[in-house]
Amino acid sequence: MTDDLQMWNVPNRVLFGSGAASETGQYVEQFGAERVLVVTDTGVRAAGVLDPVVTSLDDVGVEYQVFDGVEPDPTDVVVHEAAEAYEAANADLVLGIGGGSSIDTAKAASILATNDGHVLDFEGSGNVPNETPPSVLVPTTAGTGSEVGHWTIVKDAETGIKEEIGDVKLLADLALVDPDLTASAPPRVKAATGMDVVTHAVEAYVSIRRQSQTSTLALDSIEKAGANLRRAVGYRGGDDDALAAMARASTQAGMAFNGAGLGAVHALSHQIGGAFGVPHGLANAVVLPYVMEYNLPQVPEEMVDVAEALGEDVDRSNPATTEGYRAVRAVRRLADDVGIPRTLAETAAERDAIDRLADRALDDGSLTGNPRRTGHDDLAGILDRAFDGRFAYESILGA
Numbered sequence: 001m002t003d004d005l006q007m008w009n010v011p012n013r014v015l016f017g018s019g020a021a022s023e024t025g026q027y028v029e030q031f032g033a034e035r036v037l038v039v040t041d042t043g044v045r046a047a048g049v050l051d052p053v054v055t056s057l058d059d060v061g062v063e064y065q066v067f068d069g070v071e072p073d074p075t076d077v078v079v080h081e082a083a084e085a086y087e088a089a090n091a092d093l094v095l096g097i098g099g100g101s102s103i104d105t106a107k108a109a110s111i112l113a114t115n116d117g118h119v120l121d122f123e124g125s126g127n128v129p130n131e132t133p134p135s136v137l138v139p140t141t142a143g144t145g146s147e148v149g150h151w152t153i154v155k156d157a158e159t160g161i162k163e164e165i166g167d168v169k170l171l172a173d174l175a176l177v178d179p180d181l182t183a184s185a186p187p188r189v190k191a192a193t194g195m196d197v198v199t200h201a202v203e204a205y206v207s208i209r210r211q212s213q214t215s216t217l218a219l220d221s222i223e224k225a226g227a228n229l230r231r232a233v234g235y236r237g238g239d240d241d242a243l244a245a246m247a248r249a250s251t252q253a254g255m256a257f258n259g260a261g262l263g264a265v266h267a268l269s270h271q272i273g274g275a276f277g278v279p280h281g282l283a284n285a286v287v288l289p290y291v292m293e294y295n296l297p298q299v300p301e302e303m304v305d306v307a308e309a310l311g312e313d314v315d316r317s318n319p320a321t322t323e324g325y326r327a328v329r330a331v332r333r334l335a336d337d338v339g340i341p342r343t344l345a346e347t348a349a350e351r352d353a354i355d356r357l358a359d360r361a362l363d364d365g366s367l368t369g370n371p372r373r374t375g376h377d378d379l380a381g382i383l384d385r386a387f388d389g390r391f392a393y394e395s396i397l398g399a
């Protein structure tokens with residue numbers, strides 16, 4: 001592929017809206033499936049979030065088995081367990097329902113349904129030889145956007161490193177996004193996953209591989225998250241509109257980064273999560289404003305756009321290199337309002353790992369989208385500031 005060619009993958013079908021989960025059965029039937037493996041975790045199952053999905057499978061007379069062994073940051077071991085459950089159930093369709101971990105496990109297990117070998121053999125881009133079974137992906141957080149992407153992240157249980165597997169064969173046959181399913185998530189989960197949405201959108205918007213369609217989706221996603229995340233996190237049984245807006249922002253941001261790629265925030269958060277178990281969205285939320293400050297000199301106009309999308313009153317007659325800091329401050333204020341700590345020191349991450357984390361982040365595929373050239377010392381410097389809580393915007397704009 002030459003540099004001038006651009007690729008953008010999206011799923012065949014995205015069904016969006018309140019009540020969409022009740023339509024699951026009729027689509028599964030359309031795909032000719034008779035036995036479904038539902039891939040999820042015990043929390044989603046216990047909260048009753050599966051109910052509308054499995055009821056609709058019952059309604060059309062499709063059999064199903066539930067594998068609820070998904071854990072946060074799923075490992076190759078969990079993926080192989082899910083694949084064994086698929087085989088044991090003699091299933092012919094994979095239905096992943098849950099947060100990013102459940103959806104990624106479902107995608108990775110679907111590789112093993114039709115391809116021999118170990119799941120990490122398929123690491124990288126385009127290394128899955130055989131077509132995978134039909135898949136229906138149903139997010140219950142807003143969210144990773146994994147339901148509309150062709151990537152899955154699998155942690156190597158031995159090394160603790162998160163590996164990325166990407167292939168168009170992993171795109172859902174149906175992404176089914178029902179905002180009602182996100183209602184029961186605890187506030188801290190809504191906050192972290194919502195900031196993951198913001199991170200996807202910001203990284204896609206400034207990525208070196210951005211395209212007009214990914215930028216359009218990304219900017220609108222930033223606007224929706226800025227206007228709705230606070231209310232979605234504070235949801236107490238009344239604000240369906242905020243949940244719906246966040247679900248849409250999540251799916252849009254997922255589509256955006258699936259075409260544009262990500263950047264240094266994800267390259268770092270994958271390592272912080274892999275080494276210390278810091279939840280993905282939380283790690284991103286803490287690191288995002290520090291990386292935005294690092295990238296700002298390279299993409300000042302884009303940062304002004306981000307600030308504006310977040311409701312900042314920007315003055316375009318000022319230099320973008322100054323006004324762009326409004327985006328950093330607005331992201332940090334949003335994070336403050338939803339209870340995200342300001343520093344990595346307040347998470348399970350440890351400062352003496354900075355060198356190792358920076359080393360590993362250099363090898364992470366996400367880094368290839370970052371707009372500013374980034375070496376080991378740059379990444380270590382970003383982590384250093386993120387442990388200390390040092391921001392440049394405070395001296396430029398005031399806190």
Ligand SMILES: [Fe+2]
Nearest residue numbers: 144196200280
């Ligand atoms: Fe993410």
